[in-house]
Amino acid sequence: MMNTPLRSHPAAHAGRFARAAAPLLLAALAACAGDGTGPGEAKPGSVAFAYSGSGPEGTIQGTYQVLRDPVGLVPRLTESYALGQRVESQGVLRVVANMAREGQRADFAQVTIPRLTVGSEAITGICPGESCAAVSLGIDLATGGVSQAKYSCSLDQGIIRIFSIQNGRAEGEFSGTGSCVGAPGTADLEEFSITGGTFDVKVRDVPG
Numbered sequence: 001m002m003n004t005p006l007r008s009h010p011a012a013h014a015g016r017f018a019r020a021a022a023p024l025l026l027a028a029l030a031a032c033a034g035d036g037t038g039p040g041e042a043k044p045g046s047v048a049f050a051y052s053g054s055g056p057e058g059t060i061q062g063t064y065q066v067l068r069d070p071v072g073l074v075p076r077l078t079e080s081y082a083l084g085q086r087v088e089s090q091g092v093l094r095v096v097a098n099m100a101r102e103g104q105r106a107d108f109a110q111v112t113i114p115r116l117t118v119g120s121e122a123i124t125g126i127c128p129g130e131s132c133a134a135v136s137l138g139i140d141l142a143t144g145g146v147s148q149a150k151y152s153c154s155l156d157q158g159i160i161r162i163f164s165i166q167n168g169r170a171e172g173e174f175s176g177t178g179s180c181v182g183a184p185g186t187a188d189l190e191e192f193s194i195t196g197g198t199f200d201v202k203v204r205d206v207p208g
Helices: 010-031
Strands: 046-055 058-067 081-087 092-101 105-113 119-123 134-142 151-166 169-182 189-205
Touching (some): 046 169, 058 134, 092 189, 105 151, 134 169, 134 189, 151 189
Parallel strands (some): 081 189
Antiparallel strands (some): 046 189, 081 092, 105 134, 134 151
């Protein structure tokens, strides 16, 4: 069992999410124009986990589940998909997933793992750069134009494990605790957790 660290203020997560998740979202979408998927690879990419959070206005909970590859080389926020991106120059594997909602909304998740081999990385919440172990989730994000998610969540304690990374696929698990910053008019969630997180995705090489 991990020791409980000192919790940072939710505003710190807002800055980190804005600096890391939003730019990486754009980079993830652009980078998907890389190598295509060859024939005979029928198993689609998947990302799944359960999440819950609580704050002064109540609680939220939900299940995130995507079992689909992007349609075409450049995925869109209006579609559901899961994929992996290997940044060889940085020694980083990124797992990105989008779960489309009705009404031009979506939930966007990203798992960043600073390794390209089987093993574990701890999420500590201390991230001097963009290549530390991290998990972020944007809940109820507008798919058209620029809009803040209703909740921008990130973990500051947890673990990410890669079980397998070979033959153009990566498989692993993740979980942890953190907090969420609410959009204007929405209260922050001081407690947030992700449990039972798994990924099994095709991996594309992308530039650093």
